[in-house]
Amino acid sequence: MNYSSLQGLTPNVHTPTSVAFIGDYLPRKCGIATFTSDLYKSFTTFYPESSAMVVSVNDVPEGYDYPDEVRYEFYQHDLNSYKKAAEFLNSMNTEVVCLQHEYGIYGGTAGNYILTLLRNLTMPVVTTFHTVLRNPDQDQLMVLKTIADLSARVVVMTEKGRQFLKDIYDVPEDKIDVIAHGIPDMPFVDPHFHKDRFGIEGKQVLLTFGLLSPNKGIENVIKALPRIVEKFPNTVYIVLGATHPNLVRDQGEVYRDSLKKLAADSGVKNNVLFFNQFVELDNLMEFLGAADIYITPYLNAAQITSGTLSYAFGCGKAVVSTPYWHAEELLADGRGVLVPFNDSDAVADAILNLMSDEPLRHGMRKKAYMLGRGMIWERAMERYVDSFVRARQQPIALPGSPLALMNGNGNGTYKLPPIRLDHLYRLTDSTGIIQHARYHLPHYDEGYCTDDNARALILTVMVEEAGQSDRKLAKTADDFAAFLNYAFIQGRGQFRNFMSYDRRWLEDVGSDDSTGRAIWALGTCVGRSADKNLITWAMPMLHQALPTLVDLPSPRSWAFGILGACEYLKRFGNDRLVKTILQQLVDKMLIRYNDAKSKDWPWFEGYLTYDNAKLSHALICAGETLNDGKLSDLGIQTLNWLIGLQMTGNGISTTGYFQPIGTNGFYVKGGERAYFDQQPLEVQSSVSACLAAYRVTREAVWLKRATKIFKWFTGHNDLGLSVYDPNTGGCRDGLHVDRVNQNQGAESTLAYLMALTELHLTQKQISDAEVTNAALTLLV
Numbered sequence: 156m157n158y159s160s161l162q163g164l165t166p167n168v169h170t171p172t173s174v175a176f177i178g179d180y181l182p183r184k185c186g187i188a189t190f191t192s193d194l195y196k197s198f199t200t201f202y203p204e205s206s207a208m209v210v211s212v213n214d215v216p217e218g219y220d221y222p223d224e225v226r227y228e229f230y231q232h233d234l235n236s237y238k239k240a241a242e243f244l245n246s247m248n249t250e251v252v253c254l255q256h257e258y259g260i261y262g263g264t265a266g267n268y269i270l271t272l273l274r275n276l277t278m279p280v281v282t283t284f285h286t287v288l289r290n291p292d293q294d295q296l297m298v299l300k301t302i303a304d305l306s307a308r309v310v311v312m313t314e315k316g317r318q319f320l321k322d323i324y325d326v327p328e329d330k331i332d333v334i335a336h337g338i339p340d341m342p343f344v345d346p347h348f349h350k351d352r353f354g355i356e357g358k359q360v361l362l363t364f365g366l367l368s369p370n371k372g373i374e375n376v377i378k379a380l381p382r383i384v385e386k387f388p389n390t391v392y393i394v395l396g397a398t399h400p401n402l403v404r405d406q407g408e409v410y411r412d413s414l415k416k417l418a419a420d421s422g423v424k425n426n427v428l429f430f431n432q433f434v435e436l437d438n439l440m441e442f443l444g445a446a447d448i449y450i451t452p453y454l455n456a457a458q459i460t461s462g463t464l465s466y467a468f469g470c471g472k473a474v475v476s477t478p479y480w481h482a483e484e485l486l487a488d489g490r491g492v493l494v495p496f497n498d499s500d501a502v503a504d505a506i507l508n509l510m511s512d513e514p515l516r517h518g519m520r521k522k523a524y525m526l527g528r529g530m531i532w533e534r535a536m537e538r539y540v541d542s543f544v545r546a547r548q549q550p551i552a553l554p555g556s557p558l559a560l561m562n563g564n565g566n567g568t569y570k571l572p573p574i575r576l577d578h579l580y581r582l583t584d585s586t587g588i589i590q591h592a593r594y595h596l597p598h599y600d601e602g603y604c605t606d607d608n609a610r611a612l613i614l615t616v617m618v619e620e621a622g623q624s625d626r627k628l629a630k631t632a633d634d635f636a637a638f639l640n641y642a643f644i645q646g647r648g649q650f651r652n653f654m655s656y657d658r659r660w661l662e663d664v665g666s667d668d669s670t671g672r673a674i675w676a677l678g679t680c681v682g683r684s685a686d687k688n689l690i691t692w693a694m695p696m697l698h699q700a701l702p703t704l705v706d707l708p709s710p711r712s713w714a715f716g717i718l719g720a721c722e723y724l725k726r727f728g729n730d731r732l733v734k735t736i737l738q739q740l741v742d743k744m745l746i747r748y749n750d751a752k753s754k755d756w757p758w759f760e761g762y763l764t765y766d767n768a769k770l771s772h773a774l775i776c777a778g779e780t781l782n783d784g785k786l787s788d789l790g791i792q793t794l795n796w797l798i799g800l801q802m803t804g805n806g807i808s809t810t811g812y813f814q815p816i817g818t819n820g821f822y823v824k825g826g827e828r829a830y831f832d833q834q835p836l837e838v839q840s841s842v843s844a845c846l847a848a849y850r851v852t853r854e855a856v857w858l859k860r861a862t863k864i865f866k867w868f869t870g871h872n873d874l875g876l877s878v879y880d881p882n883t884g885g886c887r888d889g890l891h892v893d894r895v896n897q898n899q900g901a902e903s904t905l906a907y908l909m910a911l912t913e914l915h916l917t918q919k920q921i922s923d924a925e926v927t928n929a930a931l932t933l934l935v
Contacts, residue, residue: 171250171543172205174198177240177272178255180211182219184366184400184433186462187257187285193337194253194539195224197532202540208247210240212260232262234271241275248897251543254282256302258295265294270301277876279307279546279893281539283334287311287319287459300324307546307893310539312336312460315480319459332542336462337535338469341440343524350445353428359387359510362446362472364395364439365463367431368402369410372452372477377414378499380423383506390510391426395442397433443470447516448509451476454496456483469527473519475505490522547892548831571914572869574623578885578904579611583631586658587611587638591900595883598900602655605669607901608638609676614905616684617912621919629686636680636689639673643696648703667707671715674700678719682726690726697723698732705739710747710759711766713740714773721776734781741777741786744770748789756824757796763822766836767797772844779851787851794844798860800828801841813838813867818889833890835878838867839906846917858917865914868907879907 176198178191191209198207208226213219218228227243229236244252254273262268273280282302288295303309303326310332311317317333320326350356361383363373373394383390398411411429418427434442443449449467451474458479465485468474474491476482486493492509494501509516528534582589582597587608589597615632618624642650644664650673652665677700680686680693697719704716720737724730748759759770771794778787800822803811815837816822817829842861849857863871868886870877876895878887885899886907 170202170540171547172202172207173248173250174205174207174253174543175210175244175247175249175251176207176253176255177210178212178257179214179260180209180219180221180225182221183211183214184397185260186366187255187260190285190336190462191255193532194255194536197337197536198539199224201533201536210244214260230262231260231268234262234268237268237272238275241272245275245277249278250893251546252276252278252280253539253543254280254302254306255285256282256299257285258298265292265298267294267298267301270298270305273302273305277894280305281308281310281542281546282306283310283312284316284320285312285460287316287324289319289323289457291323296324300326303330306330308332308542310334310542312465313481313484315484316459332538332545334535334538334542335530336460336465337532338466338527338530339440340531340533341443341470343471343521344444346445346447348444352441353393353445355391355428355445357389359390359448360446361390361392361448361450361506362395362442362467363393363450363452363463364434364442364467366399366433367394367396367411368399370454372454372497373414374417375452375497375499375502376450377417377421377423377427379503379506380418380426381421382500382503383510384423384426386507387510391428392423393428393430393442393446395430395432395434395439397431439466440470443467443472446472448472448506449474450502450506451479451482452494452502453477453479453482456480456496465530468523469530471520471524471527473509473516474523475502475509488522489519490526491519571865571911571918572879572881574618574621574908574912574915575884576618576623576628576908578880578883578899579614579908580627580631581883581885582901582904583611583634585634586654587634588901588905589656590902592885592888592898594897595880595885595899598898599656602653602661603638604654605639605642605650605652605665606672607905608635608642609669609672610905610909611635611901612639612676613679614909614912616679617909617916619685620683621912621915632686632689635676636692639676640692640696642669642673643700645699648700650700667709667712668715670700670707671704671709671712671719674704675715675719675722678722682722682724701733701736705736705743710744710770713743714769716740717744717773717777718769721780724780728780737777737780741774741781744774745789748793753824757793758824759793761824763797763800763816763828765818765821765834766840767816768794768837768840768844771797772840772847775844775847775851779847790844791848791852794848798841798845798864802860802863811863812871812873813841813864814873815841815867830873831890831892832896833867833872835868835886835889835903835906838864839910842910843913846913849917861914861917865910868910878903 176191176195179185179188181188181192195207195209199205209224210227211221211225213228213230216230227240229240258266309326309330312335314333317331320331321328376392380392398408418424449472451461451464456479458481461481464482468485474486476486476491476493477496478493492505494505587603588611590604590607591598591601612632612635615628618628649670650665651660651662652669653661655661674697677693677697680689684690701716704712717737717740720733723733751758751760771790774790775787778784778790801814803814814830815833817831817833819832820829822828841864845857845861868879872890878890878895880887880899886903888896888898888900888903
């Protein structure tokens with residue numbers, strides 16, 4: 156990642172685009188399938204840049220003829236398929252999963268198979284609970300509570316649902332989002348406009364729609380019809396919807412036939428129209444448009460959500476309903492009429508009253524329609540996306556994470572991983588190191604940069620110093636040096652930065668940082684390399700480039716230049732030009748510090764952004780090189796403050812771990828610090844600065860801190876996930892709030908390898924010193 160030009164320091168709220176919707180799905184005939192379909196289509200309509208997909212659960216092994224958005228399917232009763240679905244979602248780099256929960260659509264006791272899928276996911280989950288029971292049995296209680304625990308956010312559609320989750324299922328209130336059932340954005344129309352579509356011109360139309368089953372109470376409306384028809388003979392009652400597939404499978408059309416017989420026996424056969432079909436949205440809108448009064452005569456209160464009620468209400472229908480939970484909430488304050496359960500006389504009274512009082516009916520319609528504007532899918536999707544964003548902004552305690560279980564007990568000697576250069580070589584060609592990767596593969600489309608080739612050259616010198624030099628490493632070091640050689644702008648003393656894969660420079664001059672890092676690399680070659688050719692090449696270029704830093708405005712470019720000068724002076728300590736420029740850069744750093752510092756903010760700037768520890772590191776090294784203890788002390792003081800901000804516990808406790816300043820907003824003085832996205836670059840710079848402090852002070856606390864910070868790479872972090880990939884030898888590109896970025900680009904891999912190599916060098920130096928001391932003791 157290149158941080159040379161910051162786009163402001165306010166938090167950057169990322170709207171997730173890679174969202175997977177899990178539930179059943181059309182053409183399966185189910186209310187949840189319709190909802191999942193509407194949710195997916197709304198998301199892709201209002202967020203067209205998204206790459207959303209659907210993962211569908213099947214109730215039959217052979218599945219359905221799904222549309223293209225269904226990318227994966229699994230069978231309800233196959234437990235292993237739930238694990239495979241989770242593996243698929245993890246491999247697709249999904250940002251958020253949006254789960255639709257209904258007890259009946261997942262396998263196992265009370266649908267507990269879905270827990271297997273959720274436990275294996277590596278991204279946050281937002282779960283919509285379509286059923287929240289007031290009196291769950293033990294299995295139902297356990298399943299819903301566990302789903303809530305495994306979800307970053309949970310959604311219910313009513314306030315009563317929220318209350319149940321809090322009081323019965325112990326779900327924290329701040330985890331619950333109330334989002335009304337989405338509805339289509341239909342105009343407020345005169346019902347007569349649509350009636351000719353069904354041959355019912357001039358009729359008073361009552362409507363009930365949804366999958367047909369005995370719990371819908373339709374028989375009570377049919378029993379009420381004789382009284383209604385007696386006063387309003389032109390009344391028709393439309394029963395719209397296919398019989399529930401499970402009912403058809405077990406009983407055929409017994410229930411529908413019983414309703415037809417009841418209508419005939421009641422003398423209203425010609426006043427009841429059955430449409431045995433699962434309607435598409437456009438067709439449904441026409442039916443709703445034609446209705447004068449909508450009826451939901453359900454038989455019991457235990458229904459927390461009704462999609463059919465939401466549709467009819469939001470489209471501006473006068474509604475008569477029994478007082479189930481959703482209807483009680485939605486139809487309060489005169490927005491509809493509630494009638495007792497199983498009371499056909501009350502149904503008749505309510506309908507007759509509405510038919511007789513047109514102002515009452517239209518006033519009720521208008522109230523419903525106005526409230527319904529906040530329920531249209533566009534508004535509902537805004538709230539869902541807000542929930543997705545919030546889900547990604549809160550850490551989730553993945554198994555084994557420090558949030559749940561600390562990594563290690565702090566005892567014994569930490570064994571460093573070996574230095575592996577596999578991925579360094581994979582990313583490098585004859586031009587230099589490729590900037591970015593897609594997963595572990597070089598992403599040629601984004602070319603090269605001087606920043607990374609400078610870091611890579613520093614790394615090769617360090618690895619050589621650690622005793623791992625060979626011909627392949629030496630050839631690769633030459634490639635990096637050749638890149639810097641080509642990037643250097645003769646006569647200007649600066650470097651270009653970005654190069655396309657076809658070797659075209661993409662700018663006339665690079666960033667201040669790229670020039671500073673190049674100088675750091677040149678100084679390292681001079682001061683630490685055993686290759687005389689490399690030293691001879693690097694010296695004149697450093698002499699030309701180093702003076703340009705004095706006129707640049709960036710403190711980080713000064714810090715990189717200071718580090719390069721200090722490395723150079725290890726070999727040529729009496730070079731007066733380099734020492735003079737080093738002192739000038741140090742003076743600029745001190746002026747910046749004195750201008751920006753305050754009692755509670757002892758820092759060089761009014762914000763913490765990227766590569767922060769390099770500022771302290773530069774002063775520590777400058778103090779060591781110039782034999783100025785006050786400089787080193789200031790560097791150590793500022794580093795101590797910086798590390799303290801980013802370490803949980805007290806910084807050296809057995810339970811503390813590193814939390815680098817996040818790039819998703821950074822940390823402006825007086826504001827809220829960003830915890831994510833955490834970058835390997837920040838970890839490396841902090842390790843290196845702590846080792847510099849150890850070298851100057853010989854205080855073991857700094858070596859302990861450097862080791863603890865390094866463990867961030869191997870899982871001692873907020874998520875307990877290894878950012879280093881032992882399979883490829885690469886390092887992933889950062890730690891998000893909910894997962895690891897799976898790409899393994901140059902910056903992150905170099906950061907890991909540089910931190911690791913420097914720790915190896917420090918251990919080697921300690922061991923060598925112990926051997927020397929032992930030999931001297933024996934000699935004496």
